[in-house]
Amino acid sequence: MPAQLRTPGPSDNVCKQELRIFRAHASRPRIAIIRQKFRLDGGGERIVQLMREILAKQGHDVTLIAREWQGGDSTEKILRCNPARWTRVQRESRFAHQALLLARQHRFDLVQSHERIPGCSLYRAGDGVHRCWLEQRERQLGPVSRQLLRCSRFHRYMLQAEREMFEHPNLRAVICNSGMVRNEIANHFRIDAEKLFLIHNGVDTARFHPRLKSMRESIRQQLLLPSEAPVFLMVGSGWERKGLTQTLHALASVPAAHLVVVGRDKAAGKYRRLIARLGLTARVRLAGVQADVAPYYGAADALVLPALYDPFPNSILEAMAAGLPVLTSPKCGAIDFIQNDENGFVCDPFDQETLIEALRQLTDFNLSARLGAHARVTVEPFTPDFLESQLTRLYSHLLAS
Structure with missing residues (x-):
């Protein structure tokens, strides 16, 4: 059976003094934003920070509930939620339980979660649907590995928490960052x-x-x-999900092209060995995490991200704004924006023949320039101000009802 959320215990008590500090702001709408780890250089965290700023601009009292964070450390705005854990299941389940308990004890008017927490009132589905990610991941596994994945206690917990959250009566709204994610949620859950x-x-x-x-x-x-x-560019961490393995195999058949990878992966050594085995050492650069990725878009001719599964990476919007064509996959939310031979290509990462042909076409500088110009036009309306206006309307609706 999937792991169950634990019941409250003595360690869940919150000091009365801390409660008084938060309740002093009761005259304003009080909103909690839940995110396990908060660091200002992460894509998901940048969205969290933007939401905090939008809500503060509207005069709302915003509190971040997090296990770890980088940046501000004001006790009036951040609640630390770091219950003990020894396994991945405990990491998720105990944080979910404790974070929701804190939110209830502080009596927030709106509880927005960026984690799969049953009982939140607003959820941002920035990580997509876990069930759909596992389906994609299974495509590259053998029979034994596939069965082990299905038996994983961690994944069974995540699937259970995901379903309970989407079907929970307290859930009032879900922010979907792509049509793909919205359709997946609608198709797989009673919502x-x-x-x-x-x-x-x-x-x-x-x-x-x-x-x-x-x-x-x-x-x-x-x-x-x-x-x-x-030169092709890939930006992001978690290279299995981004489709780096498939990209490297395809690149081996496109001898004119080079690849730069900006980001990190715990299994970077495995990818270095694959690069060497494919004879790509002279043509691939693992550039690591960069404080400013913008110049790398300027150095590239196309962004290549045939993701196994990705709700909608910021790197695609950034690349398109910088005038680069994008190669992505049908399981990436960017398909909302990408049209074949218009501003990029959409290729199944497991279809090597199609992937190789798309890479070959992108080595044509005239073609990549034309597609890149159209890519820029595609994303020009999607400014931070436009995002702010949409979020403002949603928050106003939720807080007024």
């Missing part, structure tokens, strides 16, 4: 479609702009890349 709000992420079109091409030569020199070679 009123009126609770599903499609709100795409925004992108800073002034910062991510085709003029980043001025950084092309300096970044290529830094990475020891030929100035005239086609």
